[in-house]
Amino acid sequence: MIALALAVSYIGMLVLCLAMDRHGRDVLGRVPGRGGRLAARLLGSALLAGALVLCFDRWGHAIGTTAWLGLVTVAGLVLILLLPFSVRAAGTGARMACLLAPLPVGAMAMGVFAG
Amino acid sequence: MAQAARGARGRAPSPRYRLDVASRAVAGIGGGYALSVLVTLLLARLLPLGAADAGLAATMGSFTIHAIAIIWAFSVRGQARVWGGIAGAAALAGLLLIVIHEIGGGAQMGGGL
Amino acid sequence: MKGGFRQSMAWLHAWVGILPGWLLFAVFLTGTIAFFRTEVTFWMQPELHASQPGPETAAMAMERLRTLAPNAESWVVGLPEERSPTLSLSWREPGAPPGRRGLTGTVLDAGSGVELHPRDTAGGNFLYRFHYELYALPRDWGRAIVGIATMAMFVAILSGVITHRRIFKDFFTFRPAKGGQRSWLDGHNAAAVLGLPFHLMITYSGLVLFISTLMPWALDDGGRHGRGGAPPDAETTVEKQLTPADLPEFAPIGPVLAQAEALWGIPAGRIMVEDPAGAAVITLAPRRNTRLSAHSGSGSIGVERLHFDGRSGRLIGRDDNIEESAVQATNNVLGSLHRARFADTTMRWLFFLAGVAGTAMVGTGLILWTVKRAKQQARPDGTIPRHIEVMERLNIAAITGLTIAVGAYFVANRLLPVDMADRAGWEIRVFFAVWAAFILHPFLRPLRVGWVEQLTIAAGLFAAIPLLNMAVTGSHLFVTLPAGSWIVAGFDLICLLTALGLGATALKVAGRWPVAAVRPSGRGARVRRRAVGRVE
Incomplete structure (x- = not known):
């Protein structure tokens, strides 16, 4: 559940990030058009809102909001630390792989903690 | 302050620049603190809450007032405005405080302890 | 006032950041570790590490206190929990002074009940206290110094946000490969902007926790002089020495704990028994605060309590300050957020990581200050x-x-x-x-x-x-x-x-x-x- 909320926050931040000029160019190799950017922003915001709902479900409204801010912050920090690596990788596929790496790794780590 | 900032680029800051910064620091930190104390005491009397609540609410907000005073002191042009703004606001708060005290309105307004 | 205001804010940000910056770095670093102060203390006492709680731990604790302290005025059981899996027992002998000083205690392996003898350590507590009182200074001085630095931090955050107008455009930008000032600036911005909710919260709530030192003028001073608990009762006379057999039976503790867990949604962390030989009221406190707005208390355990009749196991009272005013609740929320008193393990890690970002923000800010000036003011000879x-x-x-x-x-x-x-x-x-x-x-x-x-x-x-x-x-x-x-x-x-x-x-x-x-x-x-x- 927490792993899911973190993953959703992370993908939300990633989508928002790729909708930005510099990061879109660096990772996808092109600046997204106006429509694409709008769609990405909507999708990213929806994912972050989804993470908030998951946090409400787990912690209730007051503590859930706090947890959500924390999760989004941590997701953003992970993304920031990975972006330079992805920028150095060659090819859009490799770049995306760099950026999506934390998801399986995180899931495995959560599995270890849970088991 | 734009003038002061320009001074910072030079090798040695001029005495005038130092004096300008020192004066703003005293106004913002010292004067700003005095201002925030007065506004806090005033709000503790005026807020439509119980005495303890009004005091606590005003106190919790006081740091914002102090911070704004510091930002004011380091951003407006000219010493007159720096000191005028802070001293003026403090005088106004102090005056209101005295008026409220004199007319004894504090108790009715929930400020009496 | 176009460029002027922003420029003066940049100047203010640099100076209000650097002057108390070294102290702020220490406060952030030790404060971040202090989110885990109980865990750090546990790590620092390896003699405790083998302790594993079992299903009978609480019952064993009650039984043990009956033999150890039949004459005590009160008993306290610290149950094993996720932050420290040991069982601690303490009690107040008749006539002992009030407060912590009057308590006698011991630590047990929560599974086997064997008495443990942990080494003496300053633990996570030293780092925790250092982060807001420093060390070897009169208490109010330490608090005033840290409080003034915190105020500077608050002004630094505000002026930093004003200065950094491209705050959203540079949201995810970090270019370590660029080197020099650019990389430090990126790192500083990233740590600051992403953690901004945390930084603002921890700074402002830090100020609010210091109100009795920094801004006492409009507060009721009742709270300030009320410290230290009630004065001791006049001479308690010990009538006769009780033996464990003289104590009446208690209700089984398991169902009592289960009732509390059902009401709170989380297990109890502490059992307190008043007058075990007589009225025997059992009071439970939760492991952590169940609500964000619960007062965080001055000790490590909040103010939420459930009271039970020790003989029958019936719930006889509940206090958790539900009736507090909105202002008081706001104050509680700020204190509770700062101390992470409601945090489960996941939340604690989130606070810790945000604290690491805060520490990085202060550290990179300090480095940026010198890197930038070294570049600007380098002489022709380098x-x-x-x-x-x-x-x-x-x-x-x-x-x-x-x-x-x-x-x-x-x-x-x-x-x-x-x-x-x-x-x-x-x-x-x-x-x-x-x-x-x-x-x-x-x-x-x-x-x-x-x-x-x-x-x-x-x-x-x-x-x-x-x-x-x-x-x-x-x-x-x-x-x-x-x-x-x-x-x-x-x-x-x-x-x-x-x-x-x-x-x-x-x-x-x-x-x-x-x-x-x-x-x-x-x-x-x-x-x-x-x-x-x-x-x-």
Whole structure:
């Protein structure tokens, strides 16, 4: 559940990030058009809102909001630390792989903690 | 302050620049603190809450007032405005405080302890 | 007032940040560790590490107190929980002074009930208290100093937000490969902007926790003088000595705990029994606050309580300050957020990571201050003005010097003789002695060498901690990981990660350090930087 909320926050931040000029160019190799950017922003915001709902479900409204801010912050920090690596990788596929790496790794780590 | 900032680029800051910064620091930190104390005491009397609540609410907000005073002191042009703004606001708060005290309105307004 | 306002805010941000910055770095670093203060204390007492709670732990605790302290006025049981899996028992003998001083106590293995004898340690508590009271200063002085620095932090955050107008455009930008001022600025912005909700919260709530020191003028002073509990009752006379057999039976504790868990949604963390030989009221406190707005209390346990009749096990009362005003609730929320009093393990990690971002924000801000000025004010011969060198040396002392001192504190915990007199005091003395040495050290070495040496020593110390655990305790990673003892394993893993980070930074700085790069040695470095810069 927490792993899911973190993953959703992370993908939300990633989508928002790729909708930005510099990061879109660096990772996808092109600046997204106006429509694409709008769609990405909507999708990213929806994912972050989804993470908030998951946090409400787990912690209730007051503590859930706090947890959500924390999760989004941590997701953003992970993304920031990975972006330079992805920028150095060659090819859009490799770049995306760099950026999506934390998801399986995180899931495995959560599995270890849970088991 | 734009003038002061320009001074910072030079090798040695001029005495005038130092004096300008020192004066703003005293106004913002010292004067700003005095201002925030007065506004806090005033709000503790005026807020439509119980005495303890009004005091606590005003106190919790006081740091914002102090911070704004510091930002004011380091951003407006000219010493007159720096000191005028802070001293003026403090005088106004102090005056209101005295008026409220004199007319004894504090108790009715929930400020009496 | 177009460019003028922003420019003056940039100036204010730099100065309000650098002047208390070294202290703020220490407050952020020790405060961040203090989110885990109970866990740190547990790690620092390896004698406790084998303790594993069992299903009968609470019943065993009640039984044990009956034999240990039949005459006591009250009993307190600290139940094992996720932050510290031991069982602590304490009691107040008749006529003992009020407060903590009057308590007699012991720590047990929560599974076997064997009495444990943990080493004397200053624990996580020393770092916790240091972060808001400093050390060896009159209490109010320490608080006032940290409080003023916190106010500066608040102004620094506000002026920083105003200055950094491209706050959303640069949201995810971090270019370590660019090197120099650009990388530090990116890192500073990233840590600051992403953690902004946390930084604002922790700073403002820090100020609010200090109100009785910083802004006492409009407060009821009842709270301030009410400290220290009620005066002792007039001479309690002990009528006769009771034996364990004289105590009436208690209701089974299991169902009592189950009732509390059903009401709170989380298990109880503490059992308190008043007058065990007579009225025997059982009071329970939850492991952590169940609500964000619950008062965080002055001790480690909040104010939420359930009262039971000890003989029948019936619920007889509940106090959790539900009727507090909105203002009081707001105050409680701020205190509770700052101290993470409601946090489960996941939340605690989120607070810790946000705290790490805050520490990084202050550290990169300090470095940025000198890097920027060294570049601006470099003389034609490549040297930089003396006062900037001094600032840079103080940065070394504050950032890596303190990191080394923290590492040394943990190492001292493992190496000082276990039965040493005033052992906790010696741990603290080691901390300050090592810090003093590494405050002096950068003034005796060239700048870059100072950084590299301190980073290397810090990396070595933190790498040594898990190894030392292997050498002198039975609870090292090869034991704790398979056993799933995540408190001890987590501490060791964080030490290893810290060591890796510090080591990597040492290597990077050894190759290229912006302040040093503008000095005559800079030719090679400049060429390399240009080459790296092209990658973008």
